[in-house]
Amino acid sequence: MIMLRAEGLGKTFTLHLQGGTSLPVLDGAAITLEAGKCVALTGPSGAGKSTLMRALYGSYRVDRGRILVRHAGAMLDLAAADPRTILAIRRDTLGYVSQFLRVVPRVPALAIVAEAARGRVDKAEQLLLRLNIPRRLHALPPATFSGGEQQRVNLARGFAGGHPILLLDEPTASLDAANRDVVIGMIREAKARGTALAGIFHDRAVRDAVADATVTIEPLQDAA
Amino acid sequence: MANPSFTPSTATPGLDPGVHGPASPALEGLDPRVKPGGDEKLLWAEGLHLRFGPITALDDVAAELWPGEVLAIVGESGSGKTTLLNVLSGKLPPDAGAVWYRDPVGDAHDVHAMPAPALRALHRSDWGFVQQNPRDSLRMRVTAGGNVGERLMAAGSRHYGTIRDTAMDWLRQVEIEPSRIDDMPTTFSGGMLQRLQIARTLVTHPRLVFMDEPTGGLDVSVQARLLDLIRTLVARLGIAVVLVTHDIAAARLLAGRMMVMQGGRVVESGLTDQVLDDPQHPYTQLLVSSVLTA
Numbered sequence: 001m002i003m004l005r006a007e008g009l010g011k012t013f014t015l016h017l018q019g020g021t022s023l024p025v026l027d028g029a030a031i032t033l034e035a036g037k038c039v040a041l042t043g044p045s046g047a048g049k050s051t052l053m054r055a056l057y058g059s060y061r062v063d064r065g066r067i068l069v070r071h072a073g074a075m076l077d078l079a080a081a082d083p084r085t086i087l088a089i090r091r092d093t094l095g096y097v098s099q100f101l102r103v104v105p106r107v108p109a110l111a112i113v114a115e116a117a118r119g120r121v122d123k124a125e126q127l128l129l130r131l132n133i134p135r136r137l138h139a140l141p142p143a144t145f146s147g148g149e150q151q152r153v154n155l156a157r158g159f160a161g162g163h164p165i166l167l168l169d170e171p172t173a174s175l176d177a178a179n180r181d182v183v184i185g186m187i188r189e190a191k192a193r194g195t196a197l198a199g200i201f202h203d204r205a206v207r208d209a210v211a212d213a214t215v216t217i218e219p220l221q222d223a224a
Numbered sequence: 225m226a227n228p229s230f231t232p233s234t235a236t237p238g239l240d241p242g243v244h245g246p247a248s249p250a251l252e253g254l255d256p257r258v259k260p261g262g263d264e265k266l267l268w269a270e271g272l273h274l275r276f277g278p279i280t281a282l283d284d285v286a287a288e289l290w291p292g293e294v295l296a297i298v299g300e301s302g303s304g305k306t307t308l309l310n311v312l313s314g315k316l317p318p319d320a321g322a323v324w325y326r327d328p329v330g331d332a333h334d335v336h337a338m339p340a341p342a343l344r345a346l347h348r349s350d351w352g353f354v355q356q357n358p359r360d361s362l363r364m365r366v367t368a369g370g371n372v373g374e375r376l377m378a379a380g381s382r383h384y385g386t387i388r389d390t391a392m393d394w395l396r397q398v399e400i401e402p403s404r405i406d407d408m409p410t411t412f413s414g415g416m417l418q419r420l421q422i423a424r425t426l427v428t429h430p431r432l433v434f435m436d437e438p439t440g441g442l443d444v445s446v447q448a449r450l451l452d453l454i455r456t457l458v459a460r461l462g463i464a465v466v467l468v469t470h471d472i473a474a475a476r477l478l479a480g481r482m483m484v485m486q487g488g489r490v491v492e493s494g495l496t497d498q499v500l501d502d503p504q505h506p507y508t509q510l511l512v513s514s515v516l517t518a
Contacts (some may be wrong), residue, residue: 016506017513058495060502083481090494104455104477105448110284 003070003165003196004033004056004094010064011051011081025051026062026221031215033165033196037188039205041200043217045103045133049200050099052217053169055079056198057096069093069165095163097171101154103140110138113126117160148174156195159186165173166190168199172206184209250308262327266291266432266464272311272321274488282318283309283488287466292467294458296479296496298472298511304488305468308437310468313353313434314343325350328431337386342468350377352425356437362409362424368395369405371424379428415446419453424458433458435467439474451477472515474501484508495504 011026027049033039041049054060056067058078067078071093078086078094090096103112113124128138131152137145142153151174158166168187172180180203187210190197201207207214252457267289274282281304289295297305310316312323314335323335327350335343347353355361362371372391373381381387392402398419400412411419418438423434438454439447455478458465469475475482476496484507492505503509 013502016429016509054501061494061498061504083498086495087480102476104452106452151243184460 001035001070002032003035003197004031004068004198005075006056006065006067007051008065009052009055009062009067010056011048011060011062026055026217027220031056032154035110035164035194037193037198038180038197038210039201039210040211040214041217042207042214042220047217049098049217053096053198053200055215057066057094057167058090093164094185095158095161095166096157097158097168099151099170099173101150103142105143106141108139109142111148112126113156113160116157120160124156124160127154127160130186131156132179139145139160150181151177151193152177153178155160156182156185159185159190159195164194165196166198168197168201170202172201172203180206194199247504262281263288264330265324266293267312267323267325268465269312270305270321271322272308272323273314273320274307274311274318280488282321285321285485285488287483287490288404289432289464289466291464292462294479295469296469296475297485298469298475298484300470300511303485305485308485309434309436309466309468311460313344314338318431325432343372348375349428350429350431352424352428352433354421354433354435354438358409358414358421360430361421362417364409367411368400368409368412368420371409372427375424376427386408390427391423394427395420397457398423399449408439413427413446415442415450415466418442418446422450422453422457426461426463429461430463431466432466435465435469437469437471438467439469439471447471447474455477472500472511484511485515 007030009026009029013023013025014021015021019208030037031051031052041052043049051060055062062079065079068075069078069089071089076085076089078089081089096110109128110121113128114121117123117127125138129135133149133152133156135148142150145153155171158168172183175183184206187197191210199210202209257396265288269285269287272282272285284309285304287295287308293313299305304395307316311318314323317336325335325346326332326333336345355362363374366374369388369391372394373387376387376390377435379434392405395402395405400416400419400423422438439450442450451474457463467475467479479496481494482496482499484499484505485491486507492499492503492508499508500512
């Protein structure tokens with residue numbers, strides 16, 4: 001079952017502080033996500049993989065194209081949806097793991113993950129432990145954690161919601177081999193549950209382990 | 225209270241199913257940025273204009289707010305954001321345009337056409353206002369408990385024991401030692417005063433709270449605590465908030481939607497992450513690129 005289908009996506013950044021420079025990044029980008037499958041975005045650095053990912057999540061507005069998302073039994077166009085609809089889609093349907101954890105400074109790691117787990121503290125705890133965040137850190141805010149630990153809290157938060165569609169922006173970038181394997185296991189389990197995933201995986205081993213298909217983003221020619 | 229045009233809703237604070245909507249019970253009390261709330265707008269304004277002599281403070285401003293959502297209004301000093309807050313909350317009449325509020329029964333009220341007693345009743349019950357300087361709203365010669373209890377009494381509570389218990393509970397919720405209940409606010413730090421103001425404001429379970437730079441003028445460490453507190457309480461009580469701030473990082477953490485103001489106009493609005501991560505307007509790009517990240 002198709003969970004997300006994006007087509008004809010165009011995105012040009014206009015940098016007003018740099019004299020209105022136009023920076024075209026996407027032109028006709030397309031991607032389809034199916035339940036139980038993982039699509040890896042590939043392409044050289046700077047080609048627009050993260051831009052596409054953020055467009056799919058609605059953080060970046062696209063200039064052209066449609067992003068159809070299966071939400072509440074219908075295909076909705078996220079690119080044309082109003083803010084409240086996008087928030088509802090994110091709450092129920094579309095999850096995202098960003099490269100960096102961004103949270104209110106004082107909130108403990110467990111509370112951050114439990115909130116994403118829709119209040120299920122036991123589930124949050126399990127996820128943190130599985131990602132090798134020891135129990136003694138759960139009550140501490142992640143601001144004091146190492147980069148890798150923060151990324152693992154971020155992953156726990158991303159997987160906690162159980163969204164039918166999950167977007168992963170370099171989820172294994174700062175992880176050691178053991179934790180990378182944990183993440184591979186979590187992605188495989190999500191697929192088995194029917195989750196549709198898209199990810200940017202710089203680590204070839206991870207990509208080979210989880211991806212069912214790849215979509216290559218080619219850099220656009222520089223505009224005049 | 226005997227005003228026909230407005231009935232305060234304190235009888236069932238925060239319990240009206242028509243107000244807080246058909247949200248899934250499993251999602252209650254979670255992220256305020258994602259709270260669906262009801263399907264009908266709580267507050268909306270159209271065509272607001274206001275001039276102070278030669279200065280245009282508001283130039284054709286529109287705004288809308290749904291139950292349970294946090295809307296941030298950002299911009300630099302003089303952009304008109306505090307003026308907009310004052311017009312939305314009925315404190316300052318616009319030269320043109322209107323502000324509407326939908327009460328728990330579902331009736332819409334033209335805020336600036338309401339009789340003064342009805343507007344005061346609204347501010348005592350359904351609405352709350354958190355000022356940048358807590359001294360502007362607290363009574364500094366009344367005890368901490370008295371400050372919280374006073375608003376309860378204004379909303380109709382009469383039983384002393386209940387009022388004191390509720391006040392004590394709210395001091396605890398804003399992380400003020402309950403043993404300080406009989407202390408004067410003059411003995412409190414700036415951060416404590418701001419938390420006391422929040423307790424005083426939320427004790428009546430308002431549906432809508434206006435906040436004017438609630439973390440302004442506080443130490444950074446105190447700001448984080450206050451942000452966390454506001455976020456938690458607002459989510460748990462399902463309160464809608466209009467938050468005026470120049471602190472973009474705070475707005476990102478608290479608000480689902482954002483409006484950017486410059487020179488009395490709304491130059492950009494949308495989802496908070498859209499506005500901050502993909503700003504379209506030159507002024508928003510300047511604002512976002514000027515933020516220091518620690």
